[in-house]
Amino acid sequence: MPTEAPTRTQRTGLIPLLIVGSTVAALVAVGLLTITGADRPALIVVRVLTESAAVVTIGSLLLAAFLVPPQESGTLAAHGYAALRTAGFAALVWTLGAVLSVPFTVAEALGQPVTALLYVKTDEGTQLDLSVLVQVVGLVEQAKAWMITAVVVALLALGCRLVLSWGWTAVLFFVSVFALVPVAVTGHSSGGGSHDVATDSLLYHLIAAALWVGGLIALLAHGRRGGDHLALATTRFSKIALVCWVVMAASGVVNAWVRLPLDQLLSSDYGLLVLGKTIALVVLGVAGYFQRERSVKQVVATGSGRSLLKLAGVEVLLMFVTIGLAAALSRTPPPVEGRVLPSTVELRIGYDLPGAPTLARLLFEWRFSLVFGTVFLALAALYAVGVWRLRKRGDAWPVGRTIAWISGCLTVVFATSSGVGRYAPAMFSVHMEAHMLLSMLAPVLLVLGGPVTLAMRALPTAGKGNPPGPREWVLALVHSRVARALTNPLIALALFVGSFYGLYFSGLFDAALDYHWAHLVMNAHFILVGYTFYWPVIGIDPSPNRLPPLGRLGLLFASIPFHAFFGIVLMSSQTVIGDNFYRSLGLPWVTSQLEDQRLGGGIAWAAGEVPLIVVMVALLVQWARSDSREARRSDRRADADGDADLVAYNAMLRKMSGKD
Structure with missing residues (x-):
């Protein structure tokens, strides 16, 4: 069991910040889509809340598994356990958002309001009827992806309530990262020309973003709780964040290059959103790096997380703005003007x-x-x-x-x-x-x-x-x-x-x-x-x-x-x-x-013949070397004890022959 039960204040340390950040992200996304003429703001709000819950889940599990150490017995320490419980709560929100995304996604694909899929009019009035949704959900790939995500994340939430060991926490972390994949491989990037490059780059982009944003939120929660090993956690996360920023920048450029002609960067809504997100990422990367370096030094010097909270709180809010930009970008189709229709093979x-x-x-x-x-x-x-x-x-x-x-x-x-x-x-x-x-x-x-x-x-x-x-x-x-x-x-x-x-x-x-x-x-x-x-x-x-x-x-x-x-x-x-x-x-x-x-x-x-030859040669070489090593060990043992085994063996033979 954990060494110390976290208090209610510790468990809810950054909830106000998360609520404010998610609200800001939703407002940014809805505002941008309103400007560009897109509709369905409810879907955007659900998507932002879902993505916010996803990054909190992944970041909390990252902290519990790799940023703070467990007890010597392998059981999570108190603050690792607190992060695990936070991940469980966020996973429930993630599950709810994934479930709600299913009817919204189907409704968008069919060009109908959500109510048309959920309710039917009868002589007795309007009644809830899911039969239409069940019939058509299998025809929409991304709706099926949201269903898979909901099942995986629901099991993840259950696991966060049951496990206490470091090993299983690490397993839950990798499961949470995998839960990002189904939706990522069925979005805009999965269709059209060059969808292989677009899908691969999007996978890198989403995983790096989740680790960066979620890890920072979890680190702030750890500092708010006054957790142990804060300097160690901050140092480890700083290295992870730098790698994630580089991966996000590189994958974002590749994805935009595949989807957006350079001459439409400033002349299309999609291009402007890409440009805005790129600027936000550059600002976050540069400012966040110097903030984390300063935070690490102050945390090591003072052992207090106050400096971390002061410096990184603004960075978290900027990250939620970036999430809003990303949500708006995912709802905006790339421009098709000037593009040649791809062939069947493409x-x-x-x-x-x-x-x-x-x-x-x-x-x-x-x-x-x-x-x-x-x-x-x-x-x-x-x-x-x-x-x-x-x-x-x-x-x-x-x-x-x-x-x-x-x-x-x-x-x-x-x-x-x-x-x-x-x-x-x-x-x-x-x-x-x-x-x-x-x-x-x-x-x-x-x-x-x-x-x-x-x-x-x-x-x-x-x-x-x-x-x-x-x-x-x-x-x-x-x-x-x-x-x-x-x-x-x-x-x-x-x-x-x-x-x-x-x-x-x-x-x-x-x-x-x-x-x-x-x-x-x-x-x-x-x-x-x-x-x-x-x-x-x-x-x-x-x-x-x-x-x-x-x-x-x-x-x-x-x-x-x-x-x-x-x-x-x-x-x-x-x-x-x-x-x-x-x-x-x-x-x-x-x-x-x-x-x-x-x-x-x-x-x-x-x-199969070529690998068989390589394997056979390797086996024979290893076998010969094993015999040679055993012979050398026997020689060293004989030199050390005067060949006692051989002397004893000869004595036994003389005794058996009656010549002792």
Whole structure:
């Protein structure tokens, strides 16, 4: 249980500020839309309140999980518990807003008032009737997204009332971030040309904004409560806020560049809103940085949160103004004047294709993936920083591991951003090339890099009695129940080989082809299941389920027949997977979808050979090195005790032969 129950004043410390801020944001959004001629102010008010509750939920969970330390037992301390309760209350408001957004979104899509969907006139008067709403809600993608969000956030609110441990609080934090995704991938950015880039940039933008705004609000609440470790929380948040500001600025520019021609920046309502939001973000970023730096110094010097409250209160109000601008921007369609109507291919996958996929095009026709390209280039850079830290203090790190990790990251970038990644959504055979690279080759290289071992050596330890830091968080993740379950040999094997059959032969792949976010999920799934399978087999990092050499070899050989049979089934099948989608693209160079699928089956069957060779070589090398290490340990032990084991063994033999 928490060490100290928070008082009512502590729990409601910043409620007046949140009410004022949400009101300001709603007024700004409604005012701007009134000026631009838009209607439905009630929807804007609901949207602003929902987004405000969302950022408070995410920020409070961020504070409880990563900004303030738990007790030594792993249970949340008093102020972490207070932040968790605040997150639970905000999640209830978020749930209510998501539920209310469903009828408003449907009404807007149908061009009718909300009352027409909720009430019917009968001889007895007007009565509540939800049958019409239930019938049409499945036809509006964003309404379905709000329903999914409502379910996820309702479970999140329940979790905030039940959990007390740091581990589960961290899980709730990641769930809260995920709850932003369904609505983000079904808005304006999900349709039209370049919707892949627009959706990716919007995801970055929303997550960074939620962490920045919500984190600052939670930090202010922590200071208002007079919480412990205020200097630590302020220092950690300052680093997070700087990264979030950079991400927001970069993703905002990319999203505006996709949706807005430069010559319409000052001549359209959408452009003016983009410009206003950009100015607000620049002011917030620059002013907020200097305010936080000053606050950190004063908090460290005095241990009081008064300076933080004085300096950051204005920043929070400016953030709510930015939320109002963002809400107005989300309700304003981008200009269409001067734009060429996109082709069918561009509408379906986000961009046009230059022609048939030749070797040169697969290698050099790049379209950078903002999600996987950015993430794995960043992971490669972080790995290089870790290696540099070790060498700076005189510690060695095997070059082979560095090469393996960098090669794995570049393999993911190539599979998602090169011509392979460009053609993958439009052709089954190229998609299978990307699948094999992401699930069979990249994970092998990544696990051979030993990232956890590097992190354990490069990151500083928190020290006894000090709050846990990134090193302790990584260690907790590796030893968590989730990691133990995923690396269980039977579960890892089932996920790895079962994904091939479950995805392609269940109709799930057909349903996913129309959605860019589904392609992101598939690619992430390929990488993760491949990593969890190869980690206990050839991983450098200690696995929660360590296998002996023969067990590793057996697990590897157990997967080979399933993989080979999958390729054979694809090559012999007479049913085309995703036939309707691929035919709708009308690619002139794909004369037979069935032949293209059979080519994909051949790629799947043959592609397993190269990773198998790499894995076998790695296993043999690891096995030989393990024997060599054991021999060296035996030699050192013999030198230390005068070879006592050998002397005792010889004495036993002499006694058995009667020569003692």
